[in-house]
Amino acid sequence: MARIVVDPITRIEGHLRIEAEVDGGRIVRAYSSCTMWRGVERILIGRDPRDAWAFAQRICGVCTTVHAYASIRAVEDALGIDVPPLAQAFRNLMIATQNVHDHVMHFYHLHALDWVNVPNALKADPKQTADLAHAISDWPNSSEAYFRDVQSKLKKFVESGQLGIFDNAYWDHPAYKLPPEADLLAVAHYLEALDWQRRVIRILTFLGGKDPHPNFLVGGVPLSVNLASPSVVNAEVLSMIKTHIDELKTFVEKVYIPDLLAIAGFYKEWAQWGAGVGNYLAYGELPDGKTNQVDRLYLPRGAILGRDLRTVHDVDPKDPEQVQESVAHSYYRYGRGDDVLLHPFEGETEPHYTGPKPPYEYLNVESKYSWLKAPRWRGHSMEVGPLARMLVAYAKGKPYVKAKVDYVLQKLDAPLTALFSTLGRTAARAIEAWVMAEYLPQVYDRIISLIRMGDTTTFNALKWDPETWPREAKGFGYMEAPRGALGHWVTIRDGKIAHYQCVVPSTWNGGPRDAAGQPGPYEAALEGTPIQNPEAPLELLRTVHSFDPCMACAAHIYDAQGREIVRVRVQ
Amino acid sequence: MSITVVGLGNLLMGDEGVGVHAVRVLRERLAWPDVTYLDGGTLGLSLLPYLEEAVYLLFLDAIRADAPPGTVFRLSLLDEPIRIPLKVSAHDIALPDLVALLKFRRGEALQAVELLGVVPERVEPSMELSPTVQASLPDLVSWTLRILQAWSASERPPREQRAKGIGWAGGSDVFRCAG
Known part of the structure; x- marks a missing residue:
């Protein structure tokens, strides 16, 4: 039996590490480990809860916005602060924009290279590529001359020895199956997505400030609205935002969705692998009413167990019996013993490293083997992310989700059960981007109509003063980050943060086994994945990437000498 | 010209944040009209739109x-072909990737990346910051000043004047900043 180890080795403190046992051309067991302790929650203790977002947004580099929102929602929940309707709408606009942005970037700039063979694009006939482009979409950048130009740019780049961004994948791997024309089309859109990103980010900079780390405000949004004033959110800014929303939506409809369908059509076998635990959890997102009015979440809250879409279970993240974390296989110690499960309000973060001294060959998977805890919902290992959100919304009969899921399945000639797979996860991300892209003009219209009605309040100052706070208060802040359900649990005592716990999406998805031996979603999803060549485990990466993993949240130091970042080792 | x-x-990770600490100091100390300072955090590829105007x-x-800790290095990132290794996560996208993409997209318009x-x-x-790294901040400021002055004079330092030192992937110009 071969054991594959995929481990990023040069970043000092380590990242996601996967060990997979391969037998008979398939993964039979997999172990997911985070090789670094973070524990950044401790930095928040003793701080003013109104400032917590500024620290929380640094928890994870790429996900600044989502941690900031989870933090301010947790504090607002604890202190009983309602956000004015206009502020809620602005938040939703930013959250939906960020979601589409992240999904497009994930698809084109990370995941696409698992399916698209970049050097193969050099063999494409630009005329046939144009024919293919016309067949799947009426997106204007589709002439033969356009693709010839992209191809020659790529050729020049490759010939100069600077494959750079496209280097180092397993280009000879037989699991790449697209015709060269589809490869060229995808490369063109990889580049277009970068231009698209520049314009989308302007929506966020108009509303969040020029700095890439936007500002947030407990009780509202740090924006003042006056249609006639030059220095605030005015008619001109709103009209620019609308232009960018329209561009964002067009790109999703005419590029992302057609590309997803075209590429998925060549990889339909991936609907049978990568399902994983089959349990799905969503906290829900886009509150059209008050933040905690669960029945008014555009993307609903709920849990699905055992792939049974007939029942959506209610979820209460503050119930001590529901969301709990196990440290049986995690490098932590609980005061009451490692067999118990603790709710985040009671959560303990006492490091207890028992693993081998680095550098080591293999993890000791019988014992503790990850710096991630193992979160569970009512004892079940749960997948979070776009697939979970789309399944919960589908099962709850939300028409704006159901129609799009059905459309994609019908185009791929695939049954509903195809969603429980690596392919389904990747498709669900695109479907969600599409749902969000259609939501954005709606929330924009709501912003305009609130302003027209004269409702320009963006901040609720009623409980800003700590004098108005109870001596002790506890709160939960949810956030559907692009990669899944994020929760912050805060306890405020005497005006300061007394306890803080985050359970992040990649802890749900990438966590290790629990006391009962149940694997986490990555671990379960990898079981059964075929591996043609253990030295080039492309298939393993396809499934792991389909989750949009986020393990490198804290340290990102690179190396002045070494270049190799991922080591694949086979026993 | 745009710098x-x-x-x-x-x-949140101690010395790992030295670049952000430094930019906060520089914003005050070297507030030049044609220089934009950015707190890039660990944004990865999302930083790209903020960099595309720069020369x-x-x-x-x-x-x-x-x-030893606190040592300051200077590396030129523009001239060397960059090989970007396989990614496990979108969060692995780091500086070399950003530079490679900028080179691909900007071509000759990009004059220097250091x-x-x-x-x-x-x-x-x-x-x-640890006391050692905190003590290196003045070095960092003075090296930044030198680089900005050279760029403002619209001159790249001639190639031969760049010392050869520790190799960045064997061969590019890396040298230890002394004094």
Whole structure:
């Protein structure tokens, strides 16, 4: 039996590490480990809860916005602060924009290279590529001359020895199956997505400030609205935002969705692998009413167990019996013993490293083997992310989700059960981007109509003063980050943060086994994945990437000498 | 001419955040009209839109090297072909990837990309720099000043004047900043 180890080795403190046992051309067991302790929650203790977002947004580099929102929602929940309707709408606009942005970037700039063979694009006939482009979409950048130009740019780049961004994948791997024309089309859109990103980010900079780390405000949004004033959110800014929303939506409809369908059509076998635990959890997102009015979440809250879409279970993240974390296989110690499960309000973060001294060959998977805890919902290992959100919304009969899921399945000639797979996860991300892209003009219209009605309040100052706070208060802040359900649990005592716990999406998805031996979603999803060549485990990466993993949240130091970042080792 | 100075790193991880600490100092100390300072955090590829107008780019970050903590290194990132290894996560997208993409997209328009890196002492949850790395900040400021002055005079330092030192992937211009 071969054991594959995929481990990023040069970043000092380590990242996601996967060990997979391969037998008979398939993964039979997999172990997911985070090789670094973070524990950044401790930095928040003793701080003013109104400032917590500024620290929380640094928890994870790429996900600044989502941690900031989870933090301010947790504090607002604890202190009983309602956000004015206009502020809620602005938040939703930013959250939906960020979601589409992240999904497009994930698809084109990370995941696409698992399916698209970049050097193969050099063999494409630009005329046939144009024919293919016309067949799947009426997106204007589709002439033969356009693709010839992209191809020659790529050729020049490759010939100069600077494959750079496209280097180092397993280009000879037989699991790449697209015709060269589809490869060229995808490369063109990889580049277009970068231009698209520049314009989308302007929506966020108009509303969040020029700095890439936007500002947030407990009780509202740090924006003042006056249609006639030059220095605030005015008619001109709103009209620019609308232009960018329209561009964002067009790109999703005419590029992302057609590309997803075209590429998925060549990889339909991936609907049978990568399902994983089959349990799905969503906290829900886009509150059209008050933040905690669960029945008014555009993307609903709920849990699905055992792939049974007939029942959506209610979820209460503050119930001590529901969301709990196990440290049986995690490098932590609980005061009451490692067999118990603790709710985040009671959560303990006492490091207890028992693993081998680095550098080591293999993890000791019988014992503790990850710096991630193992979160569970009512004892079940749960997948979070776009697939979970789309399944919960589908099962709850939300028409704006159901129609799009059905459309994609019908185009791929695939049954509903195809969603429980690596392919389904990747498709669900695109479907969600599409749902969000259609939501954005709606929330924009709501912003305009609130302003027209004269409702320009963006901040609720009623409980800003700590004098108005109870001596002790506890709160939960949810956030559907692009990669899944994020929760912050805060306890405020005497005006300061007394306890803080985050359970992040990649802890749900990438966590290790629990006391009962149940694997986490990555671990379960990898079981059964075929591996043609253990030295080039492309298939393993396809499934792991389909989750949009986020393990490198804290340290990102690179190396002045070494270049190799991922080591694949086979026993 | 457009100069952008970007501090990279995670503020919650002690010395890992040195680039962001440095940019906060520089914003006050070297507030020049044609220089944009950015707190880049650990945004990865999402930083790209903020960098695409720049003609001259300077990154400040922690760097791992076989040298004592607090040592400052200067690396030129423009001339070397960059090989980007396989990614496990979108969060692995780091500086070399950004530079490769900028080179691909900007071509000749990009005049210089340099990195000033500081060897960290402590990378662990903390908002503070270690005393050693804190003491390197004046060095970092004076090296930034030299680089900005050279760029403002619209002159890249002649190739032969760049010292050869520790290899960045064997051969590019890396040298230890002394004094």
